[in-house]
Amino acid sequence: MQKAHALTRGIFCSMISQITALVTLVVFVCVLSMSIFYVKDLSAISKEIQMQELQAQANGFIPPLRYLFSDLEKDVRFLAKTPPIQGIIRASKNKGIDPLDGSTLEQWKKRLQAIFRSVEEGKSSYVQVRYVGIANNGKELVRINNYGSYIETVPEDKLQEKAGEPYFQEALSLAKGEVFFSPINLNRENGKVQKPYLPVIRSIIPVYDGEEIFGFIIINASYASILKEIIEMQDLSGNVFIINDGGDYIYYDPSIEKIAFEYRTHIERTPYFNMVQSLIQSHNHNEHELKKIVGGKEYFIQHIHFNYDDAHPERFLIIALLRSLDTLNEHVKETQHKANWLIISLLSAAIALSLFCSRFLLKPLIEFIAAIKASKGGEIQNLPTRIKNEIGELAEAYSSMMQRLNEARQAEGEAHSKLQAIVDNTVDGMITIDENGTVQSYNKACEEMFGYSAKEVIGKNIKLLMPMPYQAEHDGYLNNYKNTGKRKIIGIGREVQGLRKGGEIFPLDLSVSEVKLDGRRYFSGIVRDITQRQLTQNELMRSNEELERFAYIASHDLQEPLRMVSSFTKLLDEEYEASLDDTAKEYLRFIMDASARMQMMVADLLSYSRIGYEGPAAERIESKKYIELALENLQEVIKSSKAQIILPEDMPEIHVSPMRFSRLMQNLIGNGIKYQRLEAEPEITIEVLERENEWVFSVADNGIGMKNEYLDQIFIIFKRLNAVSEYQGTGIGLTICKRIVESFGGKIWAESIYGHGATFYFTVPKHELSERLEEKNG
Known part of the structure; x- marks a missing residue:
């Protein structure tokens, strides 16, 4: 008997070794085959994906470019229709007095200067707005210069003659209402190129006196500033060149966040000369893929042409995006490295799992024989149960097994009846098919x-229950799964389409599981009609998108009429101040104050909507660096309020959008300085606390604080706890903060002791959580 047990243990060990070796071999072959196939196609797949990304990014430049040039045309048309334009003409023809209302020529010029100023205040890229006459060798009548930090009204003795400029000569042929854009070139003052170089594009419209040209309205826009604004709006992953027809180009490298302008005469000294020239000469205006050598490196280049003046097809911009082949190769090497580790890990797991499963599966076999031998009932006649060897033991076991089998069959019949009743009355549909796709069961x-x-x-x-194309693809999917074992839906929930008897196609939620019975393969599916759920989800998504789009468009389009109300109210106050009584003057001040507040609210609302409408990429940044950037933006406020900012030495790296994080800190610090007690100097303390899965930042001040019942209301849009006369603002700053924090995947809250300051807390998930959030949103 001891020899029998020893023999059994030997067989047991032998079977474990065989199973382990077989499983290890199968896993190794499968993993190795998949790895070779994957790595082989990785380069082509990565290349295709990156070219699609570059093409999408290049196409993303076109809408904002069209909008900015359209805006430039709209502004010059608007200025040409303002009353001072014709007032200056009338006064010039009548010895400096307007016969229509008695205004002098100087009065009309001052009014036009005020309008030009209001336009330049709203458009930082406009460097000059001019009214140039035909007379006196094309002398400027009114000119406003925008130097960024201040706006200058050019005095009469500094106005220049422009008849010799090419754009002036070309504009002489313009018809009434016709607008044209000049070639992009360097700005000239008094006949000489301005230094430092200022590349500009001019939007010009003629001003007619009857049927004769009297002069032109000209807006000089900074070419570099316009393109910088557009570049900063994009989510870019490669280097960008924006080239004009003359050969000048703007270059942007997102890795160092640097935007540089190169004029055509300097290009020969750069490594990009040949590339720029070939792109300008290219006849294909939408090249999908192009290999170039730039500075000794190979790049993928995606470029697209944009014609900004339909009347002059020779005036265009080329948007070219570059991505180095080194980036692709590094990705391939990294994936190969991961694949090697995956093979080793899977092989180790396969060996361990096969050993465990072999022992787990074979041990019950021995125990089952022992349990059958111990059974006392269910003897069957004529079986060799008395033979004292393995056959006798098997016969005795078989007799007992048959008795139990009969009982099991009876129990199985009862269980099957119960299960069928459950299946027939379940809310979800249940279908079973065989490996050929034939339906085996189908509930009510x-x-x-x-x-x-x-x-x-x-x-x-x-x-029968599938619409096209699922119907045509189903047999091929089953055959592919039987031949390769690759799953596309088995074990995974998925939304598909079903076909009703009447021909109606409807959405389904389908989950499929695989079952093997008697050596045959069956597939069981649970289906649920999700028509109503899908309609509800689509309606909700559409409503949210329309709401964000409405807020963005409405707030953007409201700015122009508000600027008009503000400008003409100021003109009314300046021109008719002596004619108005105190009540009228007070009413004018109310209008001007309300216009200013409304402009602030619209600008803040536009910023708020952009946070949801745009999507700047998150990256790993040093939080302290961007907090210090926020402090630089607040430098004047900090200096004037004598505020003290306490910032810790060591601060973490976080995975966020850098510009949004800087703006978040600027808003919170600025609030702490603004809402300050009169008798105290502001003191702002910034701290950060590390938790298991997140960083907790805090910004504490010693200001006026808030009552506890208002802590949940301060993040509501346009909600204010203080009057505008006490503290300036629109009540949207904290709402923007909340939206920025939520875009990081965090949360924000406040704590306060009324009269003794407030502390704002917000969380930022650590790197791994941020990446998962990005993948989920993406």
Whole structure:
């Protein structure tokens, strides 16, 4: 008997070794084959994906470019229609006095100067706005210069003659209402090129006196500033060149966040000369893929042409995006390295799992034989149960097994009846098919869902319930799965489409599981009609998108009429101040104050909507660096308020959008300085606390604080706790903060002791959580 047990243990060990070796071999072959196939196609796949990304990014430049040039045309048309334009003409022809209302020429010029100023205040890229006459060798009548930090009204003795400029000569042929854009070139003052170089594009419209040209309205826009604004709006992953037809180009490297302008005469000294020239000479205006050598490196280049003046096809911009081949190769090497580690890990796991499974599966076999031998009932006649060897033991075990089998069959019949009742009355549809796609079972919920009875479906192919293209693809999918074992839906929930008996196509939630019975493969599917759920989700998404788009467009389009109200109210106050009584003057001040507040609210609302409408990429940054950037932006406020900012030495790296994080800190620090007690100097303390999965930042001040009942209301848009006369603002700053923090995947809250300051807290998930959030949103 001891020898028998020893023999059994030997066989047991031998079977474990065989199973372990077999499983290890199969896993190794499968993993190695998949790795070779994957690495082989990785380069082509990565290249295709990156070219698609570059093409999408290049196409993303076109809408804002069209909008900015359209805005430039709209502004010059608007200025040409303002009253001072014709007032200056009338006064010039009548010895300096307007016969229509008695205004002098100087009065009309001052009014036009005020309008030009209001336009330049709203458009930082406009460097000059001019009214140039034909007379006196094209002398400027009114000119306003924008130097960024201040706006200058050019005095009469500094006005220049422009008749010799090419754009002036070209504009002489313009018809009434016709607008043209000059070639992009360097700005000239008094006939000489301005230094430092200022590349400009001019929007010009003629001003007619009857049927004769009297002069022109000209807006000089900084070419570099316009393109910088557009570049900063984009989510870029490669270097960018924006080249004009003359050969000048703007270059942007997102890795160092540097935007540089190169004039055509300097290009020969740069490594990009040949590339720029070939792009300008290219006849294909939308090249999808192009290999160039730039500075000794190979790049993918995607470029697209943009014609900004339909009347002059020779005036265009080229947007070219570059991505180094080194980036692709590094990605391939990294993936190969990961694949090697995956093979080693899977092999180790396969060996361990096969050893465990072998022991787990074979041990019950020995215990089962022992349990059958111990059974006392169910003897069957004529079996060699008395033979004292393995056959006798098997016969005795078989007799006991048959008795138990009969009992099991009876229990199985009862269980099957119960299960069938459950299946027939379940809310979800349940369908079972074999490996050929033939329907084996079909419950009542399916009958109501598809309109077919069980008799019409059982025995038919499951394609009966599928619309195209699922119907045509199903057999191929089953054959592919049987041959390769690759799963596309088995074990995974998925939304598909079903076909009712009446021909109606409807959405389904489908989950499929695989079952093997008697050596045959079956597939069981649970289906649920999600028509109503999908309609609700689509309506909700559409409503949210329309709401954000409405807020963005409405707030953007409201700015122009508000600027007009503000400008003409100031003109009314300046021109008719002596004619107005105190009540009228007070009413004018109310209008001007309300216009200013409304402009602030619209600008803040536009910023708020942009946070949801745009999506700047997150990256790993040093938080302290961007907090210090926020402090630089607040330098004047900090200096004037004598505020003290306490910032810790060591601060973490976080995974966020850098510009949004800097703006968040600027808003919170600025609030702490603004809402300050009169008798105290501001003191702002910034701290950061590390938790397991997140960083907790805090900004504490010693200001006026808040009552606890208002702590949940301060993040509501336009909600203010203090009057505008006490503290300036629109009430949207904290709402923007909340939206920025939520875009990071964090949360924000406040704590305060009324009269003794407030502390704002917000969380930023650590790197791994931020990446998962990005993948989820993406």
